[in-house]
Amino acid sequence: MNREAEETWRGRVRGCLLGGAIGDALGGPVEFQDGRAIVAKYPDGVREFVDGGPGWPPGTITDDTQMTLFTVEGLIRASVRSDRGTGFTVAVVQHAYDRWLDTQTLPGPSGERDGWLQGEQWLYARRAPGNTCLTALTEARKGESRIPQFGELAVNDSKGCGGVMRVAPFGLLPRFPAAWLFDSAVDAAGYTHGHPSGRLASGALAAIIHELCQNATLDEALDRATALLVQHEGHGETSTALALARDLAATAPAGPVTVERLGGGWVAEEALAIAVFAALAYPEPDQVLDALALAVTHSGDSDSTGAICGNILGALHGETALPAELVFAVEGRSVITTLADDFALEFTQGKRLHGDYGPHTAWRSRYPGW
Incomplete structure (x- = not known):
């Protein structure tokens, strides 16, 4: 990509990751609360970070x-590892998710893992995983023959949102075909979620993010993602849900009652x-906060719906469209932006960081290839 296109893409990478974090942080404190109670307390929706x-x-x-x-860290490591000809x-x-599992089971870094991300103490807080x-992930770690090994589909029938809420970074990868990104996000979700809807919704999100990074409008991105989605067996629930979302956005009021119809x-x-x-419902750059507030103000899984909405809007509009007061205050901002910038470096200038420069660079210590 040329310099101008690269700068735009870098803004989308930052926007997608920061937007997801902001939506997540807006919705976290009101998850599990009744939508009517949320609206009574926040008549215009949750538009600022609140105490949880x-x-x-x-x-x-x-x-x-x-x-x-x-996920971001794992994708960077996968790219570094590709120098080995694999x-x-x-x-x-999935190995990155195994390192995340450490953050949920240990009080802090053990010193037994390589790389840098798992050394961030603040990530060891359990936030309703x-x-x-x-x-x-615990079953895969056991490595017994009766359960899935690393890289294999989870043995469950779960279609919970724990797969789709984490795969947006696949869509940010440059130079990969949309169909490959779709299938790769499906695989990544499948490490924990076995139901087709749990996996295919993840592929659809990655495809949407990818198309937005190619300068598609949101409607165009949805059309192209849906065209990929319907090629997969078991797409019915996800296709129907997306079609209903698009129909309601065109015909129904933008409010919590409509959200809960979904x-x-x-x-x-x-x-x-x-x-x-x-x-x-709120597609313009100056409406990002309106959209995020709508995405989290309902009776359901507000942090996940907010996070996914933030991923989409950040990829659509870029970092500068995000509400500055929320960017400034979101937990882990420095780590999020560092990872975003490292992702951009790896996928634009990786050969200057490793590859021809040898196997023992500082970058390889930061992102070992496994």
């Missing part, structure tokens, strides 16, 4: 952002549909 109780100050991110950051191996991302993710967001296709509906 002990250990949950305003701006706190949840497992959604934690796992998204490990190609770009998506299973490397999904039981499906914890269980599936479900609660606890399962993957509903979480994606709610995020898409909110983004379509």
Whole structure:
């Protein structure tokens, strides 16, 4: 890509990751609350970071952002590893999720892991991690023949949103075909979620993000993602949910009552549909906060729907469209922006960081290839 296109893409990478974190942090404190109670307290929707109780100050991110950051790290490591002639191996991302599992089971860094991200003490806070993710990753870690090994599909029938809420970074990858990104995000979600809807909604999100990074409008991105989606067996629930989101965005009021017609967001296709509906309802760069508030103000899984909506809007509009007061205050901003910038460096100038420069560079110590 030329210099101008690269700068635009870098802004979308930052925007997608920061937008997801902001949506996550807006929704986290009101997850599990009744939508009517949320509206009574916040008539215009949740538009600022609020206190979530002990250990949950305003701006706190949840497992959604934690796992998204490990997705980014895993993709960088997969790229570094490709120097070995093995190609770009998506299973490397599952090892990143295994490192995330450490953050949920240990009090702090053990010193037994390589790389830098798992050394960030603040990531070791448990923020209502999904039981499906914890269980599936723990089972894979056991390495017994009766359970999935690393790189294999989880043995469950879960279609919870724990897969789709973490895969947006796949869509940010440059130079990869849309169909490959779709399938790779499906695989990455499948490490923990076995149901087709839990996996295919993830592929659809990656495809949407990819198309937005190619300067598509949101409607164009949805058309192209849907065209990929319908080629896969078991797409019905996700296709129907996306179609309903688009229909409601065109015909119904943009409010919590309409959002809840799409479900609660606890399962993957509903979480994606709610995020898409909110983004379509408020598609302009100066409406990002309106869209995020709509995405989190309902009775369901508010942090996940907010995170996915933020991923979409950040990729659509770039970093500068995000509300500055929320960017400034979101937990982990420095780590999020560092990972975003490292991602951009790896996928534009990786050969100057490793590759021909040898196997023992500082970059390889920061991002070992596994």
